[in-house]
Amino acid sequence: MKLERLRIQGLRCLSGSDIELGAGIHVFVGANGAGKTSVLEAAFLLSHGRSFRSGAKEALLQRGASALSVYGEVRHEEGRLSRVGLGREGSRWNARLDGESATLGQVVRECAVVCFEPGSHALIAGGAEERRRYLDWGVFHVEHDFLLAWRRYQRALKQRNSLLRSGSMIADELFLPWEAELSQTAEQIDRMRQRYLDLILPHLAASISGLLPELGELQLRYRRGWTDDRPLGEQLADQRGRDIARGHTTLGVHRADWSIAFEHAPLREHLSRGQEKLTALGCLLAQAGLYASHKGEWPIVCLDDLASELDLTHQTAVVAQLYQASAQVLVTGTELPAPLQGLSAQVFHVEQGRLAPLL
Ligand SMILES: Nc1ncnc2c1ncn2[C@@H]1O[C@H](COP(=O)(O)OP(=O)(O)OP(=O)(O)O)[C@@H](O)[C@H]1O
Incomplete structure (x- = not known):
């Protein structure tokens, strides 16, 4: 798939940008703080409903602006065009698909973006939440029932947690329906996650x-x-007293985690910072490759600040792989990364939140 058009309004320093994109590699070049990463953030927002940078979604809204919107035209391999939009006005977020009001799930299903950026090493070195998000994004795109099961699970979890916090006088019977729902949906989600991990290995x-x-x-x-x-369900019933003391549910799919161990680096602590980054990059490219083999089209690949994240050999290897796959790639840098020199790439100059194509 490729983004043929990306329109951004009121996102960080980008007050109003409207760019046309083609196939292949696109490079956004400019000084520090010019707004390059914000372009990738906009594409990522359409795919995940959130930013890849930490911090509240509210920080995306341009200071002093009352509205933010990102609109994309996504051309799929079979020729279909999806018009996707996410916006925020006042305190409300809204999603649109093909001119109609839509759910976030409907929008993000149409636009798939994987992004390697300076924070990506958290996938290997950070907390389990980052790894669950990665896993669930992949599962969401290959298992149709995932979103429904996940929402049912989240609802039951919220209900059980609020009972836990109401104190120890709550009758056991009140817990039972939520624990049964958690148990049933957790089994479903776990099976889907395990199938996905078998596929991605x-x-x-x-x-x-x-x-x-x-x-x-x-x-x-x-x-x-x-x-x-x-x-x-049985384990939750046994654990209830301890969960009341802690004020939250300590077992379930929201506590899942995964990790990678290497023959010559069995512990994560054996990896250098650079090796953590490369492992994270490998995970993202694997996810993109699995998506492509399942859906028949590559997701859009974003590489933020490529030249400062990887050595030249690895930059060259990644660019060659994506070039061969004919994926649409959006890369940022303070200058044109060396492996892209000589390749046909569309270059945009970014300056103080304004984007201009270089011919
Ligand atoms: N909510 C906001 N409203 C207005 N401006 C913002 C907001 N959040 C961040 N900015 C500014 O927008 C710019 C965002 O820059 P961005 O991270 O996209 O730049 P970049 O070109 O990728 O920079 P670098 O090369 O330093 O990584 C910065 O100048 C930042 O100060």
């Missing part, structure tokens, strides 16, 4: 060993969030 092995051959074979480890010996 060969993609991970290929993409990470291409970037880090010196680390040897990799193993994917997964913890589902509760033990395998008994149904989650």
Whole structure:
């Protein structure tokens, strides 16, 4: 798929930009603070409904502006065009698909963006939440029932947590329906996640060993969030007293995690910072590759500040892989990254929140 048009209003320093994009590689070049990353953030917002930068979604809204909107025209491999939009006016976010009001789920299903950026190493070195988000984004795109199960799970979790916080005088019977719902939806979500991990493993092995051959074979480890010996419902009932003391539910798919161990680096602490970044990049490219083999089209790939994140050899390897795959790629840099010199790429100059194509 490719973004043929990206219109951004009121996002950080971008007050009003409207650009046309083609196939292949696009580079956004400009000084620090010019607004390059914000362009990638806008594309990512259409795909995830949030930014990849930490902090509140509210920080995206331009200081002093009352509204923010991002609109994209996404051309799919089979020729179909999806017109996707997300916006915020006052305190409300809204989503639009093909001119009609839509849900966030409908919009993000039409626009898939994977993004490698300076914070991506958190996928390997950070907390479990980042890894669950990665996993669930992939599962969402291959399993149709995922979103429904996930929403039911979140609702039941919220209800059980609020009962836990109401104190120990709450009758056990009040917990039972929510624990049954948690147990049923957790089994579903866990099965989908496990299927996804089985699917992605060969993609991970290929993409990470291409970037880090010196680390040897990799193993994917997964913890589902509760033990395998008994149904989650039974374990939640046993755990209730301790959960009341803690004020939240300590077992379930919201506690799941996964990790990668290498033959020559069995612990995460054995990886250098650069190797963490390359492993994270390998995970993102594997996810893009799996998406492509499942959907018949590559997601849009964003590489923020490529030249300062990777050494030249790895920059060249990544660019060559994406070039061969004919993926639409959006890259940022303070100058044109060396591996792109000589390749046909559309270059945009970014200055103080304004974008101009360089001919
Ligand atoms: N909510 C906001 N309203 C207005 N301006 C903002 C807001 N948030 C951030 N900015 C400004 O917008 C710009 C965002 O820059 P961005 O991170 O996109 O730049 P960049 O070109 O990628 O920079 P670098 O090369 O330093 O990473 C910065 O100048 C920042 O101060």
